[in-house]
Amino acid sequence: MSLTNRQILLASRPVGKATVDNFRLVETLVPAPADLAPGQVLVRHHYLSLDPYMRMRMNDARSYAPPQALGAVMVGGTAGEVVASRHPNHAVGDRVVGGGGWQEYAVVDGPALAMLRKVDTSKVPLSAYLGAVGMPGVTAWVGLSMIVAPKAGETVVVSAASGAVGSAVGQLAKARGCRVVGIAGGPDKCAYVVDRLGFDACIDHRQHRDAASLSAALKQVAPGGVDGNFENVGGLVLDAVMANMNDFGRIALCGMISGYNDEPIPLAQPRLILTARLKLQGFIVSEHMNLWPQALQELAQRVASGQLQYRETIAQGLQAAPAAFLGMLEGRNFGKQLVKLV
Amino acid sequence: MSLTNRQILLASRPVGKATVDNFRLVETLVPAPADLAPGQVLVRHHYLSLDPYMRMRMNDARSYAPPQALGAVMVGGTAGEVVASRHPNHAVGDRVVGGGGWQEYAVVDGPALAMLRKVDTSKVPLSAYLGAVGMPGVTAWVGLSMIVAPKAGETVVVSAASGAVGSAVGQLAKARGCRVVGIAGGPDKCAYVVDRLGFDACIDHRQHRDAASLSAALKQVAPGGVDGNFENVGGLVLDAVMANMNDFGRIALCGMISGYNDEPIPLAQPRLILTARLKLQGFIVSEHMNLWPQALQELAQRVASGQLQYRETIAQGLQAAPAAFLGMLEGRNFGKQLVKLV
The missing domain is CATH 3.90.180.10 (Medium-chain alcohol dehydrogenases, catalytic domain)
Incomplete structure (x- = not known):
């Protein structure tokens, strides 16, 4: 049969x-x-x-x-x-x-x-x-460890914060002693990100029509500026985060879901890369197989112990x-x- | 008196x-x-x-x-x-x-x-x-060594190629075994860059009205793509170079003279940073004082021996x-x- x-x-x-x-x-x-x-x-x-x-x-x-x-x-x-x-x-x-x-x-x-x-x-x-213990979790771990490389006390911003990757990024950054701000779409997702995942703050990007408005909201919850950004969205979200980056900030470019329909999504202020001496780097998790075992070990342990929610x-x-x-x-x-x- | x-x-x-x-x-x-x-x-x-x-x-x-x-x-x-x-x-x-x-x-x-x-x-x-043996030369040395980090056989593109920084970048990259393409303004500067400084090719950006045209010209002289970019100009020059970058390419952002009059100069295709896993990093030479002695030593020796023209x-x-x-x-x-x- x-x-x-x-x-x-x-x-x-x-x-x-x-x-x-x-x-x-x-x-x-x-x-x-x-x-x-x-x-x-x-x-x-x-x-x-x-x-x-x-x-x-x-x-x-x-x-x-x-x-x-x-x-x-x-x-x-x-x-x-x-x-x-x-x-x-x-x-x-x-x-x-x-x-x-x-x-x-x-x-x-x-x-x-x-x-x-x-x-x-x-x-x-x-x-x-x-x-959380697969490709999305490892993506979070690799981009955070390899590119954002945050020190305790630094501020990290994560877009698509309630998603499979973003939720892991934020919780891992919290575990490393960072202040973490999420960006997500809608009040329910923002409440979840703060109340359940333990982020310090979350901004609902649907309340903001342009990068200037989102940037101003970000400045309110991150008055000391942003040291690291794990970027899943691109477009105006990235523009707003970049406008708040501190000197020597690191941006891990993981996704640009805002542009996947092939429309052009320019970066508004590339000059900030120069004036704030930023590093902006794209990466693909499958090209860093050497990091998977270490990442999976931490992720599995955190999920099993309830420290990593999803x-x-x-x-x-x-x-x-x-x-x-x-x-x-x-x-x-x-x-x-x-x-x-x- | x-x-x-x-x-x-x-x-x-x-x-x-x-x-x-x-x-x-x-x-x-x-x-x-x-x-x-x-x-x-x-x-x-x-x-x-x-x-x-x-x-x-x-x-x-x-x-x-x-x-x-x-x-x-x-x-x-x-x-x-x-x-x-x-x-x-x-x-x-x-x-x-x-x-x-x-x-x-x-x-x-x-x-x-x-x-x-x-x-x-x-x-x-x-x-x-x-x-050549001062701030511009050290700028070339630091950005090339620290960010572009080219291997022998790779292709490096330098904008403002006949300038104080660009001319040093290209000659240092040649000394490291790279293929070097300059971008400069006008036929005299391009001839100088190739004939006197020994670059492999030079493109006159004044012959190109938009990034697509400049990008096509670049593809002709760098058919294998671009591995490293030392960027002094920004704007459409950077857009054109980025469109030709190979996977894992590095861009040292040293200047954006095209935007110094404060007009906005967006980056047309930031998605390439993701899809080609590029690294784009800004730097300021005065923040890397530890590299100055080594840089000045090489630059002085090359100028004294005639290997570094200016x-x-x-x-x-x-x-x-x-x-x-x-x-x-x-x-x-x-x-x-x-x-x-x-």
Whole structure:
């Protein structure tokens, strides 16, 4: 008996804003366990991770990764269980995370096996390995440690503060003795960031139409200026933060979700980089694999002990993935956006 | 008998473009040697250095240094000789460089004495201590070594390539085994940069009305992309270079002369910092005093041996300083802009 595998393909590249018509749901067959080739592993996905970087990969533009191929399964992180294995390192029943893409099952072999990692779900829930103890958490850890490198007592600003990356950045910065200001969209997210995550302050960017207004609000909650910025949004948010940066400030550029629809988003005052001797650096977490073990160890320990809080928005069923993804790009999620498949 | 000291003061702050009316020439008296207080040194200036940073200091805006005070002598580097001294470390006849400002004589005491440095003019001409073996040369050395940090075989782009800083950047990068492309204003400067300074190529930015055109020209002479950029100009020049940067490229932001008249100069594509994982860092040479001795040693040795070429544009007499300064801001100088006072 063969199982059906539902998959979501990239059907067309967005022109401006992405829509559900850019995706197509198809059905294929999953190979029977007896039909696996030696070295192959069959994984059933429990959770699919939806992340902002995917929007950039839908464009046919230069970026750090080649564009997502048209007609191919959308790429993405997944968490699930091994349901059949012809590989000595993977046993049926193992809980695993990997890059299985937007589908219910994946046959993993070749180089992709290197990304398939067995995880311990006794103290950390499986889904957290796609969030706080996965790529988003490590992204937070790497950008904060490597670029922002804050000292105790410094002020760090994080945009998209209630998101999977931003919430980890802020809590890690607090653990390092910093004053932390979040920027998030809406009063509920701001309340969560302060009351639950323990940030010192949070600004609702929806209350501000331009960078000058947001900058003035930031000055009120960070009167001593900003020493470090972990930037996930770009555009007017980055402009406002830059206007408040102290001399020798560091900006880790992790994402520019404000510009993922390909509209131009200039930086208003690059002269500040000169006059305040700022460092502005882009990074991609997958290029710093040497830091992952140390990062994952701290993140897992903090999640297990309850010191690192996170929140998830979970869509049900593969067919819900496109709408959930588009909603996330507009900030309708709250915390880590997942799709539950099982 | 007292000597007359002519001085140029900042009379008013520019509104937009600076003009000669922003300056005022005044005469004062120089103290007689017998009237010097203990610890004071009287220096007669032979050369006054004119540098782009002075334009930024004329504005009453946040920058790395406090604004130039209204009604005070314009700040600036000077080279001259000690004509009277009541300080044990300084003898009459010493050739010295310092920060004496836009005037013919300076009484140096207090903290300013720390900047007064005796120089050896047996192998390096006095004026070169204001250029290739002075602040501009060290600026080139520090930004190149500390931020661009090029490896042999990499491609480095330098704007304002025939200027005091740019010409040193390019020659030092060539000495480190790089391919070097200059950007300069006009065919004469470009020919000089390639034929005399030994750059691999030079682009005349005056032939290009927009960043796209300049970027295409750059791609022709640097088909393998750009790994390092020493940026003196900003604006469309920086936009064009950024569009050609390879992954993990480094940009040392040394100056943005294109925006010194206070008009906004946005950065067109900050997203490239993310997608190409660029590092963009501003720096000020005076904040890296620990690097000066090593830099000056290499620069002096290269000038003395003829390996480091430079060119000077010399205006005659203090009264010529304002017009020479304004001309430099528009690129009418060729190499280091000096004013000869003796």
